[in-house]
Structures are given as structure tokens and as C-alpha cells.
Amino acid sequence: MSDKPKSHGRLSISASLKPRELMSHNPRLAGVWTARIITLFPDAFPGVLGESLTGKALKDGKWQLETTNLRDFGLTKHRNVDDTPAGGGAGMVLRPDVLGPAIEHTMRGARGNWPLVYLSPRGRRFDQKMARAWSQADGITMLCGRFEGVDQRVLDHYNIQEVSLGDFVLTGGEIAAQAMIDASVRLLPSVLGNADSIEEESHSNGLLEHPQYTKPAQWAGRDIPEVLMSGHHGKIEKWRREMAESITKERRPDMWAALHADQDS
Ligand code: SAH
Numbered sequence: 258m259s260d261k262p263k264s265h266g267r268l269s270i271s272a273s274l275k276p277r278e279l280m281s282h283n284p285r286l287a288g289v290w291t292a293r294i295i296t297l298f299p300d301a302f303p304g305v306l307g308e309s310l311t312g313k314a315l316k317d318g319k320w321q322l323e324t325t326n327l328r329d330f331g332l333t334k335h336r337n338v339d340d341t342p343a344g345g346g347a348g349m350v351l352r353p354d355v356l357g358p359a360i361e362h363t364m365r366g367a368r369g370n371w372p373l374v375y376l377s378p379r380g381r382r383f384d385q386k387m388a389r390a391w392s393q394a395d396g397i398t399m400l401c402g403r404f405e406g407v408d409q410r411v412l413d414h415y416n417i418q419e420v421s422l423g424d425f426v427l428t429g430g431e432i433a434a435q436a437m438i439d440a441s442v443r444l445l446p447s448v449l450g451n452a453d454s455i456e457e458e459s460h461s462n463g464l465l466e467h468p469q470y471t472k473p474a475q476w477a478g479r480d481i482p483e484v485l486m487s488g489h490h491g492k493i494e495k496w497r498r499e500m501a502e503s504i505t506k507e508r509r510p511d512m513w514a515a516l517h518a519d520q521d522s
Pocket of ligand 1: 375376377378379400401402403404405406407420421422423424425426427428429430431433
């Protein structure tokens with residue numbers, strides 16, 4: 258093994274690059290959908306996004322991922338990023354004079370429609386609609402909090418939208434960021450080859466998806482529903498629609514009601 262530094266002047270995105278090596282800024286990929294993450298834990302990326310469909314698309318240059326290490330903007334020789342909450346109380350809060358420069362550095366060169374969001378349990382609940390909107394943007398910048406969160410003035414000053422992964426509290430925004438990026442990247446037209454599978458899946462048409470089966474035809478004494486083996490596309494379509502409707506009605510009365518409210522209006 259040689260210790261020679263890796264060339265940064267590559268002309269093509271090489272499949273031999275490891276996911277983490279794909280995360281340095283690559284001017285050749287200007288115009289490609291980009292997620293920029295501000296985090297104290299850049300090593301957590303690409304994480305699971307480096308696997309499977311999203312990982313291959315990252316390698317193929319169909320989207321890119323860049324991290325800003327919040328620690329680099331820390332103050333004093335200890336690179337402090339946080340301090341005690343004004344008014345007292347438990348924990349630490351990320352300082353505005355650290356976050357501000359990190360945000361400005363990260364947003365540099367972000368053009369067009371480029372949301373800036375803060376992952377936060379107080380935020381609007383993330384959903385498929387938001388994933389679709391983000392996938393149609395030019396890119397997105399996500400601020401991952403830690404400890405008790407961030408100084409409110411930063412959110413106000415940059416007019417940052419707060420987005421939540423769900424009604425629970427995580428230790429940090431990184432897992433939420435990866436979940437939201439995954440949901441957005443798989444909707445990029447160049448990424449998910451088979452667009453039909455997007456149309457039919459849960460949440461894209463206001464319904465949860467019908468049950469899926471695969472081989473073997475019999476397993477543990479259970480058969481695949483006969484209609485799916487019939488080869489009759491009309492009947493299969495009808496069965497799937499009915500199953501999707503009954504599952505949605507039973508599990509998510511809120512979605513079922515919303516679907517009918519839409520149809521009535
Ligand atoms: N004190 C805060 C919680 C801080 S949790 C409160 O009660 O609202 C620490 C960090 O984890 C947050 O800054 C946020 O970035 C992230 N986080 C926690 N729960 C989250 C959720 N449900 N969705 C998105 N990010 C979350």
C-alpha cells in the first residue's frame with residue numbers, strides 16, 4: 258500500500274472510490290442534487306446512505322453529499338461549540354457565533370431552490386410530500402443539533418425551517434438527516450429506475466401499499482393469494498387496490514379521511 262495522497266483531479270467518478278471519499282466537494286458535479294450537512298459528527302456520513310440504491314447513485318454522481326464539521330468553527334483553542342442555557346437548566350446549547358459562520362460557509366454557492374432546515378422534534382413532521390418537494394429542489398442544507406439544541410436566534414436570523422422525523426426525541430439530528438435524505442434521493446428521477454414502483458408505494462397516492470409476496474408459492478403452510486398467481490392483470494390490479502384501501506382504512510383512518518376529503522372538494 259502506498260501512502261501517496263489520492264488524486265483530487267479525477268475526471269470521472271470512479272466506482273472504486275469508497276463512499277466517504279465521495280463526500281469531498283467535486284466541482285465537476287455542479288448542478289447535481291446535493292445534500293449539505295452541518296454536524297458535529299461528519300464521520301456518521303454517508304452511513305447507510307452509502308449502501309444499496311442511494312450508495313450506488315452517490316458513486317455514480319447522481320447526487321452528492323457534503324459535510325461541514327461544526328467543530329471546525331469552534332471557539333478558542335478547545336474549539337468550544339456549546340454553552341449553558343440562558344436562564345439555567347440542564348444541558349448545553351449550540352452557540353450562535355459558532356453556528357452562524359458554519360451556516361454561511363455551508364450555504365456558499367447554494368443556488369436556486371435550496372431549503373435550509375434544522376432537524377428538530379419541534380418541527381413540522383417530515384412526510385412523503387416534503388421528500389418529493391426536496392427532491393425537486395436543487396439541493397438542501399440540513400443543520401443537525403446535539404445536546405439541548407441550537408440558540409433560537411440562529412433559527413430566526415436565517416429563517417430556518419424546523420423539520421421533525423417524528424414525535425420522539427433523538428440524541429442528534431444525524432439519523433433524522435439520513436432518513437430524510439434517503440427518502441428524497443430515491444425520488445430523484447435519475448435514481449430510482451422503475452418509476453412505477455414509486456407511483457404505487459405507500460404514501461405516494463394517499464394509500465398504504467397492498468401486501469407483497471414472492472416465491473416460494475407455499476411457505477410454512479401458507480399460500481400466496483390465488484389471484485396473484487392467476488396472471489389476470491385486471492383482477493390483480495383490482496385486488497391490490499382493494500387491499501390497499503382496506504389496510505389504509507383500518508390502520509390509518511386519518512389518511513383514509515384525507516383521501517375522501519380531497520375527492521369531495
Ligand atoms: N431539547 C430539545 C431536544 C434536543 S435533542 C427539545 O426538547 O426540543 C438533540 C438534537 O437531536 C436536536 O437538536 C435535533 O437536531 C435532533 N433531534 C432530536 N429529535 C429529533 C426529531 N424527532 N427529529 C429531528 N431531529 C431530532
